[in-house]
Amino acid sequence: xxxxxxxxxxxxxxxxxxxxxxxxxxxxxxxxxxxxxxxxxxxxxxxxxxxxxxxxxxxxxxxxxxxxxxxxxxxxxxxxxxxxxxxxxxxxxxxxxxxxxxxxxxxxxxxxxxxxxxxxxxxxxxxxxxxxxxxxxxxxxxxxxxxxxxxxxxxxxxxxxxxxxxx
Numbered sequence: 001x002x003x004x005x006x007x008x009x010x011x012x013x014x015x016x017x018x019x020x021x022x023x024x025x026x027x028x029x030x031x032x033x034x035x036x037x038x039x040x041x042x043x044x045x046x047x048x049x050x051x052x053x054x055x056x057x058x059x060x061x062x063x064x065x066x067x068x069x070x071x072x073x074x075x076x077x078x079x080x081x082x083x084x085x086x087x088x089x090x091x092x093x094x095x096x097x098x099x100x101x102x103x104x105x106x107x108x109x110x111x112x113x114x115x116x117x118x119x120x121x122x123x124x125x126x127x128x129x130x131x132x133x134x135x136x137x138x139x140x141x142x143x144x145x146x147x148x149x150x151x152x153x154x155x156x157x158x159x160x161x162x163x164x165x166x167x
Contacts, residue, residue: 037151040081041067042074042088042100043116048139052087052116059148071095071103078104083111085150090117090124098131105132114150120164135159 039062041049049067056062066077070092078086086104090097101113114135115128125136134157135150137143141161150159 036063037084038065040083040086044092071100085112087114101131137161
């Protein structure tokens with residue numbers, strides 16, 4: 001039960017019910033629980049990693065299982081810890097986000113990879129989509145609501161930053 005958080009039913013949208021722990025309905029309290037999302041953040045900037053971590057912890061329903069600065073470290077951490085969601089930069093030292101996503105997506109098909117980048121040109125987005133990302137967010141945009149949807153929402157949806165018209 002330590003992996004779940006309690007959420008009042010009235011705060012949920014029906015499309016999210018499939019991700020709830022069905023066995024955690026408590027009598028007349030009308031509450032359900034949702035599994036905490038294990039998250040890894042991969043970005044060359046410590047400042048960005050710390051900021052994203054604080055936002056995700058503020059959203060709730062998250063456990064940050066690790067932070068790394070490059071793709072090689074990411075793949076090693078995934079092998080050791082596993083994760084439900086990986087937020088990663090497109091440009092990183094040693095192994096970039098393209099290669100790390102492609103390898104991670106094939107090695108850990110249950111993990112969602114979300115690109116975070118300063119670049120919003122179609123060639124970067126296309127390349128990351130082909131590598132297997134479930135979303136592409138720009139660092140210059142307020143992504144709070146999108147991040148909340150990623151953590152609590154539909155696994156089948158592709159997520160964009162507000163204003164980014166792709167795909």
